[in-house]
Amino acid sequence: MIIDCAVIGGGPAGLNAALVLGRSRRKTILFDDNKPRNAVTSHSHGFITRDGINPQELKRIAQEELRQYPDVRILKQRVELINKDNDLFQVKTEAGEVYHAKKIILATGFKETLPDIAKVKEFYGKSLFSCPFCDGWELRDRPLAVIAEGQKAFHMAKVVSNWTNDLIIFTNGRKGLSADEKELLISKGIGFNDKKITALIGKEGILERIQLEDDSEILRQGGFIAADWKPAASFESSLGYTLNELKGIETDSWNRTSAKGVFACGDTKIAGPSQLIIAAGEGSMAAIAVNAELIEEKFNQEEKTAL
Ligand SMILES: Cc1cc2nc3c(=O)[nH]c(=O)nc-3n(C[C@H](O)[C@H](O)[C@H](O)COP(=O)(O)OP(=O)(O)OC[C@H]3O[C@@H](n4cnc5c(N)ncnc54)[C@H](O)[C@@H]3O)c2cc1C
Structure with a gap:
């Protein structure tokens, strides 16, 4: 089966991306190995309607909401490798399973060295x-x-x-x-x-x-x-996207990376303040951009077939 989008990382960025994709009827798999850097804290602040929430509880609520959308599946596995073969991405997990996706959203957060x-x-x-x-x-x-x-x-x-x-x-x-x-x-x-x-x-x-x-x-x-930061996962060598000056993943304002079909959102961009609500908003933006590309591709394809 070919899915529309593989979302790598199930923090607020990836979860909100999966929500918007599910509501857009896109076949989506959200891969998450559940090792967010905020696991060290028990209260998260500054997210309207969720001020002071335990971050794992926020995640649990988000996953529960995703269950309403039949096109979204959550896989609790780490993605080890992503390759591109013609127009399709191959996503390989730590368990050796391989999935094929039209688009990729990277929402893997970052790791910090104290x-x-x-x-x-x-x-x-x-x-x-x-x-x-x-x-x-x-x-x-x-x-x-x-x-x-x-x-x-x-x-x-x-x-x-x-x-x-x-x-x-x-x-x-x-x-x-x-x-x-x-x-x-x-x-x-x-x-x-x-x-x-x-x-x-x-x-x-x-x-x-x-x-x-x-x-x-x-x-x-x-x-x-002050800690040093670097993306929690790197697919740069196989996907060929560029990094910004802080070594996060560079994107445009729609969260498109320089690699066609690859999007990035949330902390993994290391591009601004690191907050749950910002990551969630960026996930939404990336999902909307994925939809926009899939729609354009569908209509271009139909136009070519009609000619
Ligand atoms: C101590 C601390 C306190 C904080 N307090 C607040 C606060 O009060 N309010 C606030 O707004 N923000 C707070 N933050 C920041 C907030 O946690 C982050 O901004 C937010 O979690 C970023 O979301 P994200 O989805 O981009 O990344 P993350 O939440 O880090 O999620 C990334 C997910 O991707 C997974 N992943 C990574 N690589 C792979 C892979 N290869 N395959 C599968 N899964 C993968 C990780 O395991 C993780 O689950 C705090 C952070 C820390 C460290």
Whole structure:
């Protein structure tokens, strides 16, 4: 059987793409291995009607909604390989199954590498976060840390200062801020510490103190941390799409990649703020663009046959 669209990744981007495709009567398979990066957190904020929802619950509701649409199937498998053979894509899963699709939507999210600080993962998603627009409200008015270096530290500190007047930047032994930047931040009441972090201290993921290489400890009740990001799955070598300057998948405003028939949406583009509602909206846009192409192809084909 040839399906209309294979959606790779079942986070909010892929789920919303599958919803719009199902409602458009497109034969769709949504492949998901359920390893989203927000699995470390229990509350997601900023999604209207869903503010504060557990992210796995959001996923469960979305999957339940998809069951109403008979053309959508969810396969809980990782996609290992995608090839193109003439106009059709071959999608191969980790179980060795092969599916044939006219279009591909990549919604695989990204993987992040946190700074090399002992036990940082115990705190990430509980009191240390990456996005102040997602979790700044919960940490408002507390003594907070920004753990980052260089330009990321400068930018993040300016943004986080919106939620607290008690903010210290920790560069963890690295440099990168210019004297002018430091002076500007200090003039706004933002502290600066460039000693190496030796321990994060707290209970059950809630940060209480940051210990530094000189054994001093600084009281902090949470904060924001800069991570490195890269797409969670790469099909670049077989599909030949181009990447943007941040190494995410480049698309146009309709979420078309440079590879014909391949679309990308959500975090995997690494192109802007990383939020559930943005990812879901992008999934919708990609699905509408897939529909538009399939309709054009159908009508062009019918015109040629009539001639
Ligand atoms: C700690 C933390 C807190 C956050 N808090 C918030 C918040 O409060 N509010 C908010 O709006 N956003 C929040 N976010 C961001 C939000 O989680 C992301 O923006 C959103 O999940 C992106 O959706 P996505 O569908 O693009 O990717 P993801 O949600 O990452 O989903 C991608 C899916 O694709 C799957 N996948 C990857 N590769 C393959 C493959 N080869 N085959 C099959 N499946 C594959 C993954 O397993 C995953 O299930 C938070 C993120 C983190 C890390």
